[in-house]
Amino acid sequence: MSPHYIGTMADAADHDAGQDVRLRARVEGVVQAVGFRYWTVRKAEELSLTGTVRNEDDGTVAVVVEGPQSVVLEFRRWLGSDDAPGRVDHVEESVSPATGEFSSFDVVY
Known part of the structure; x- marks a missing residue:
């Protein structure tokens, strides 16, 4: 685990929201x-x-997203909501400081 690991989005609430x-x-x-x-x-x-989304061979979808904590939290809430397409049963997550590696949000094939 990275020394900069924050945890989940719930844990991130203890950090600077910006x-x-x-x-x-x-x-x-x-x-x-x-x-x-x-x-x-x-x-x-x-x-x-910014970030990526891709289908995995096991039927899950992998998402990596970066941005301000409060906005990423809004996105995370959407991921598990009825507004997301399909049926989301579970979202496994981890949060760490952004790396800045992305300049857009793209599908990875």
């Missing part, structure tokens, strides 16, 4: 072949976040 963070999320449920990646890109762009 700090840029990186959320890594593994989304489980019916999230492939339902437009989930497309809508994830749209939501991230709407919130001016």
